[in-house]
Amino acid sequence: MTSVRVGVFGLLGSGNLGNDGSLQAVLGYLRAEHPEAVVDALCGGPEVVSARYGIPATRLHWYRGEYRTASRAGTIAAKGLGKLVDAVRTAAWVRRHDVVIVPGMGVLEATLPLRPWGFPYSLFLLCATGRLFGTRVALVGVGAAAIGNRPTRALVRWSARLATYRSYRDTQSREAMRAMGVDTTRDEVYPDLAFALPTPRASTPTEHVLSPPGPVCVGVMAFHGGDDDRARAEEIHRRYLDGTTRFVRALVKDGRPVRLLTGDACDAPVVAAILDAVDSPLVTAAEAASLADLMKETAAADTVVATRYHNLVCALKAGTPTLALSYAAKSDALMDRMGLGAYCHPAREVDADRLLEQFRALEQRSAELRRTLTERNLAAARRLEDQFTALTAALFPGTDHAQTHAHARQEAP
Structure with a gap:
């Protein structure tokens, strides 16, 4: 060839x-x-x-x-x-x-x-x-x-x-x-490309019913606002960090293990600040080197609260009920597409008390939302097959890959 x-x-x-x-x-x-x-x-x-x-x-x-x-x-x-x-x-x-x-x-x-x-x-x-x-x-x-x-x-x-x-x-x-x-x-x-990656096995609703409340993954970010927020970047960051820290402290008070996640090397100081402020053995930090690592962490959790866009993608793809600390319209759009549009909280104005209310409401619907995520993930996988077929047609003219791939999908059991 x-x-x-x-x-x-x-x-x-x-x-x-x-x-x-x-x-x-x-x-x-x-x-x-x-x-x-x-x-x-x-x-x-x-x-x-x-x-x-x-x-x-x-x-x-x-x-x-x-x-x-x-x-x-x-x-x-x-x-x-x-x-x-x-x-x-x-x-x-x-x-x-x-x-x-x-x-x-x-x-x-x-x-x-x-x-x-x-x-x-x-x-x-x-x-x-x-x-x-x-x-x-x-x-x-x-x-x-x-x-x-x-x-x-x-x-x-x-x-x-x-x-x-x-x-x-x-x-x-x-x-x-x-x-x-x-x-x-x-x-x-089309759905985000990360939805085409392999998915780890998620915990089942039955396992959650029979076990005491499990870990919560909290995905944090070195968030300082957007390009138009440079003048107040430190104020935005301080408010975000304070609200997130208070939320983690409330989870620990309820006896919940908390696993801190990041999505970029620049997020490490935020993790260090929360660990120092909360100072509890219930709070630990994950060392994820890939989205696969993040998906494994979120699949093992009862619930995820996250800021970075691809922390959200990993949690949703793993089928775990998720609450977004949303810093841009893309996060809101992702949550809405996956059937969790009601569970968004503004990253610029983190209110720990309100966030805790949303978190508890999310957990009450955990089993139902896991079923919703299973359905939405199947739909996302089908759409990404269409994406790759379209990409072949646009970038590799003269090949028969698109037709072959379509026939294979039709004949697959």
């Missing part, structure tokens, strides 16, 4: 478990449906990606201090030079490929602090050079949101326009891109 040169692109291998989970899902698709493809990556953490996924990887940025604040003239000059070098490096990398996939991630949003000359600039370089050299660039199952900063919004809008293929992980993302002037007529919405 003719080898197809496929690149994967993004902040992969940089410590964010959700980003890496999206990469894992796309690599699983490529290995199952396009085993002839020769795959490599242009990413944030090439050493991690190569070691973990067995593909060659190149560093996304020439300047290694790209995401550190530059205050001296020398570092500012190095960053500026890096932008010029990255334009050449990205063009050369794109030109070597037939297809480039951006797997999931919130690449078209600014719900967390973001500078236009950071990742938005890198994404624009990718999509522009893809159009220049005839390389098909696909934004697959990505997140998008309204962006206030004009330079960032312009880069994101042009990146989306120049891409060959776009799909989104929720309807709000597609509507946000339409509002920014992108023609989304042919763009589809």
Whole structure:
């Protein structure tokens, strides 16, 4: 078979478990449906990606201090030079490929602090050079949101326009891109790519009835608000941490074991602050290195309360009743899609007493919600099969993979 040169692109291998989970899902698709493809990556953490996924990887940025604040003239000059070098490096990398996939991630949003000359600039370089050299660039199952900063919004809008293929992980993302002037007529919405990953066995309702109340997973985040909240970032973080700590302390008072989860390396100080403030043997921290690890943790819990988007995805996919500390519309949309839209609490205004009320109401409906999640997860898996079939048709024309995959699904028992 003719080898197809496929690149994967993004902040992969940089410590964010959700980003890496999206990469894992796309690599699983490529290995199952396009085993002839020769795959490599242009990413944030090439050493991690190569070691973990067995593909060659190149560093996304020439300047290694790209995401550190530059205050001296020398570092500012190095960053500026890096932008010029990255334009050449990205063009050369794109030109070597037939297809480039951006797997999931919130690449078209600014719900967390973001500078236009950071990742938005890198994404624009990718999509522009893809159009220049005839390389098909696909934004697959990505997140998008309204962006206030004009330079960032312009880069994101042009990146989306120049891409060959776009799909989104929720309807709000597609509507946000339409509002920014992108023609989304042919763009589809599918569940997050992480729903394509293997699912660990969840505890059954019977086990919960026969046992005393079990552990609660609390997923925390180094949350400082969004891109438009820089002036009050510390106030937002302090309020979030205080409310979350009070909630954990209330769970401990009720005798509940609490397992603290993270989703990014930058969340570790939040875990340390809660452990120090609560100081109880009932509170422990998980050391998850992947979404699979997170799913195992959430599958073993009675209930999950989480902030990071992919902490929520893991808990919902594991079939565990979940309450979202929601910091963006994407979290609300995910919870609504999975039948738990009533169980969202604002991360910017964590009220420990109100959160505890919602938590207890959630647990009272545990058995019912587990059945709902089973049904919604089956529907998500079917939709992601459609996503991958559509991706094959768009990126690998002239192959019979799409038809073969469809026939296999029809004939499967």
